[in-house]
Amino acid sequence: MAVDLEKILRPEEKPMPPFPSKYVTLASGDEMVIRQVDRDEIPDILPFIEPLLHVERDYYNVVAARVYAELLAYYTYRVQDEYVLIAQIDGELAAVVNGRMVNADVAMSYHTVALRRGLRIGAHAFAAKMEYHIDILKQKEVLIVAESPIGFRRWMIEYNLEKRFHIQHELGGVPSWALTKELFEKARDRLVVGRRPVPPELLEKAQAGILPPSDPPTPPQDLLAATRSLYDTTATALVGMRKQLREKQNA
Amino acid sequence: MEKNIYAYKCKKCGQLHYPYRTICKKCGQNEHNEFDIVPMAKTGKLLTFTHLFTLPADYETVKLSLGVVELDDGMKITGQLKIEKPKIGMKVKGKVETVRSDEYDKRLGMVFYEA
Amino acid sequence: MRDVYVVGIGITSFTRLEYPLVEIAAYPGLMALRESGLNKVDHLYVANMGGGRINGQTGLASAVVDHMSLTPAGAETIENGPASGASAIKQGYMAVASGMHDIVMVIGAERMREVNNLEATDFVATLTHPHAEYIYGVTLPAMAGMFARLYMEKYGVTSRHLGMVAVKNHANAMHNFFAHLHQPITLEGILDSPEAATNNPMVADPLRFFDCCPVSDGGACVILATGDVAKKLDKPMIRLAGIGQATDTHTLHERQEPTDLLAVRAAAKKSFAMAGVKPGDVDVAELHDAFTILEIVESEEIGFFKKGEGHIALEKGLTKPDGKLPINTAGGLKARGHPVGATGVAQAHEIVLQLRGEAEKRQVKNARIGFTCNFGGFGNNVVCLTFIKEKEK
Numbered sequence: 101m102a103v104d105l106e107k108i109l110r111p112e113e114k115p116m117p118p119f120p121s122k123y124v125t126l127a128s129g130d131e132m133v134i135r136q137v138d139r140d141e142i143p144d145i146l147p148f149i150e151p152l153l154h155v156e157r158d159y160y161n162v163v164a165a166r167v168y169a170e171l172l173a174y175y176t177y178r179v180q181d182e183y184v185l186i187a188q189i190d191g192e193l194a195a196v197v198n199g200r201m202v203n204a205d206v207a208m209s210y211h212t213v214a215l216r217r218g219l220r221i222g223a224h225a226f227a228a229k230m231e232y233h234i235d236i237l238k239q240k241e242v243l244i245v246a247e248s249p250i251g252f253r254r255w256m257i258e259y260n261l262e263k264r265f266h267i268q269h270e271l272g273g274v275p276s277w278a279l280t281k282e283l284f285e286k287a288r289d290r291l292v293v294g295r296r297p298v299p300p301e302l303l304e305k306a307q308a309g310i311l312p313p314s315d316p317p318t319p320p321q322d323l324l325a326a327t328r329s330l331y332d333t334t335a336t337a338l339v340g341m342r343k344q345l346r347e348k349q350n351a
Numbered sequence: 352m353e354k355n356i357y358a359y360k361c362k363k364c365g366q367l368h369y370p371y372r373t374i375c376k377k378c379g380q381n382e383h384n385e386f387d388i389v390p391m392a393k394t395g396k397l398l399t400f401t402h403l404f405t406l407p408a409d410y411e412t413v414k415l416s417l418g419v420v421e422l423d424d425g426m427k428i429t430g431q432l433k434i435e436k437p438k439i440g441m442k443v444k445g446k447v448e449t450v451r452s453d454e455y456d457k458r459l460g461m462v463f464y465e466a
Numbered sequence: 467m468r469d470v471y472v473v474g475i476g477i478t479s480f481t482r483l484e485y486p487l488v489e490i491a492a493y494p495g496l497m498a499l500r501e502s503g504l505n506k507v508d509h510l511y512v513a514n515m516g517g518g519r520i521n522g523q524t525g526l527a528s529a530v531v532d533h534m535s536l537t538p539a540g541a542e543t544i545e546n547g548p549a550s551g552a553s554a555i556k557q558g559y560m561a562v563a564s565g566m567h568d569i570v571m572v573i574g575a576e577r578m579r580e581v582n583n584l585e586a587t588d589f590v591a592t593l594t595h596p597h598a599e600y601i602y603g604v605t606l607p608a609m610a611g612m613f614a615r616l617y618m619e620k621y622g623v624t625s626r627h628l629g630m631v632a633v634k635n636h637a638n639a640m641h642n643f644f645a646h647l648h649q650p651i652t653l654e655g656i657l658d659s660p661e662a663a664t665n666n667p668m669v670a671d672p673l674r675f676f677d678c679c680p681v682s683d684g685g686a687c688v689i690l691a692t693g694d695v696a697k698k699l700d701k702p703m704i705r706l707a708g709i710g711q712a713t714d715t716h717t718l719h720e721r722q723e724p725t726d727l728l729a730v731r732a733a734a735k736k737s738f739a740m741a742g743v744k745p746g747d748v749d750v751a752e753l754h755d756a757f758t759i760l761e762i763v764e765s766e767e768i769g770f771f772k773k774g775e776g777h778i779a780l781e782k783g784l785t786k787p788d789g790k791l792p793i794n795t796a797g798g799l800k801a802r803g804h805p806v807g808a809t810g811v812a813q814a815h816e817i818v819l820q821l822r823g824e825a826e827k828r829q830v831k832n833a834r835i836g837f838t839c840n841f842g843g844f845g846n847n848v849v850c851l852t853f854i855k856e857k858e859k
């Protein structure tokens with residue numbers, strides 16, 4: 101009886117072509133491997149997303165909350181046709197991107213989380229995601245939205261995405277933008293970077309295990325500093341919070 | 352009616368200025384605003400250019416080409432370029448068009464095309 | 467005119483600071499007071515450019531002077547675009563040298579990241595000429611891009627040279643705790659590798675991502691005082707010996723020679739003349755590399771290298787920390803960060819540290835004469851400062 105119920109609750113099993121791993125050289129000279137992960141590696145990723153729930157800056161908290169749910173749903177077979185790609189530097193987790201196929205032609209891009217800033221890692225990971233949808237899954241367009249203004253600038257404006265405002269995106273029902281195959285081709289030499297195959301030692305290191313990020317985004321010293329400073333220009337609340345925090349730390 | 356960009360000619364010594372100034376930079380003898388307006392030439396030579404990708408919020412395009420042009424009457428002007436592949440020294444000709452618009456204002460300026 | 471000495475310094479981290487602008491200004495002032503053992507000043511200058519537009523606080527100096535309980539000392543906010551910092555130091559100098567005040571605090575502070583990036587870019591673009599440049603969508607990067615293109619065409623500077631400046635300054639910033647970016651980069655990563663175009667995208671052709679300084683918040687402070695006050699400190703006497711300022715045309719296109727930065731040339735000349743030293747005497751310099759091309763060109767206009775040979779000196783490693791003339795040992799604007807109002811004061815802060823011998827891993831050996839160049843607008847208002855360490859007492 102339990103087996104039949106689980107069969108009803110699970111999504112239909114539709115095999116997707118795998119993402120061929122690739123590697124890029126970052127501005128720092130480090131080499132970063134981008135590869136697809138299967139369900140069994142999700143529990144290794146979740147502990148590194150969880151701390152971002154408390155980073156109240158650049159919408160990390162919203163994105164982390166949603167990504168955590170998406171990864172968990174993928175792991176527990178509660179999402180149709182989702183995939184997850186990760187980027188690793190020396191085994192350390194640097195970025196997580198995910199999305200799903202709505203149907204054979206249309207893709208729904210979910211999120212891009214960068215766990216190290218300043219090296220355009222998010223740009224590389226996002227591009228890999230688009231390459232997966234258009235080149236490998238052979239889809240016709242990808243629906244995209246952004247939570248953070250940084251994301252908006254980079255993706256809507258830089259790639260000249262088309263408006264699809266009549267379609268509600270799965271991330272909160274907001275109006276969608278689309279990267280069509282045509283736009284992708286125009287931006288191919290900028291978007292499709294990275295080399296294949298990944299040198300064996302590099303790939304082995306990446307596959308051996310997902311290591312904790314060495315310099316992840318951390319919450320600001322004052323937990324509500326970011327939000328407070330938006331609304332409380334007298335800063336009196338800020339001073340009060342800081343005092344409370346100090347007392348709590350000293351206790 | 353054809354639109355022009357104007358230079359400001361000192362009424363005392365004839366020095367041309369673009370953009371305008373309060374006191375003539377050559378003789379310094381004019382009364383405040385004692386300038387005649389003189390339309391500037393519309394053809395010239397491209398001195399330098401750039402393609403800007405980090406645009407201010409009110410632009411909806413991805414890229415903006417800007418350049419400095421030395422006009423045939425000797426005056427220099429900054430303007431937008433609608434040229435595929437600009438090169439330093441190339442001949443250009445300009446037209447006055449809308450170069451920036453927010454919700455209510457349209458700003459007119461010089462846009463240069465390949466001559 | 468009395469001699470003027472730097473008796474106290476202070477600085478915050480340059481990064482995104484989630485504190486009100488007044489606090490960002492007050493903190494380095496506090497540090498400088500503690501360091502110098504003073505507990506009041508005669509006058510306060512605060513250098514700031516965006517307080518009114520970005521942070522909703524005009525009259526910043528009046529707010530800071532009360533926030534730091536330094537009332538009833540006089541206070542003024544000094545705004546000179548990106549050269550606000552050095553201009554404020556100039557005002558402080560004149561106040562002490564003239565005999566009007568004995569101890570003057572100069573703070574530079576900016577909180578640019580209270581607004582998003584697009585707003586910040588537009589705010590800085592208001593430095594341009596409203597009718598002849600701003601309406602075309604010209605921003606500071608666009609002007610730097612046009613300038614760089616012409617320079618590269620005329621003198622043979624390449625993207626590689628620009629990349630070398632960025633790599634050097636990023637490496638220098640690794641030894642500076644307060645720098646914005648602690649991220650070493652390599653020429654391979656930003657120029658050579660097949661992925662360089664994504665790592666280092668174009669911002670304003672030919673300037674790329676790693677050729678432009680980041681947007682930062684931060685504050686710095688120097689306290690200027692008479693020789694009598696300086697003698698009482700247990701530190702080397704650092705004299706602000708030379709100040710030079712010069713202006714040029716507002717619009718870029720009206721410059722006499724578009725590849726010259728005449729304001730830098732004139733300001734540096736005046737500063738050296740006042741201090742009684744020559745460019746060759748300088749041991750360490752802080753230049754204004756808001757865009758990497760500027761470090762190269764300024765080093766020529768100031769007289770450190772011949773015109774058109776700045777990039778050759780860079781190639782030879784002369785401006786590295788172990789070279790003949792280390793430039794931007796703290797990371798420059800590129801890696802240390804550029805909170806617009808604070809930069810000029812931060813440059814002075816680094817020079818004073820170097821001359822005092824307190825720069826730790828960044829220390830230039832036997833640094834005795836230091837120089838800063840604070841570049842306002844786009845080369846239309848430049849302030850240069852020369853500092854000299856006096857002989858040990």
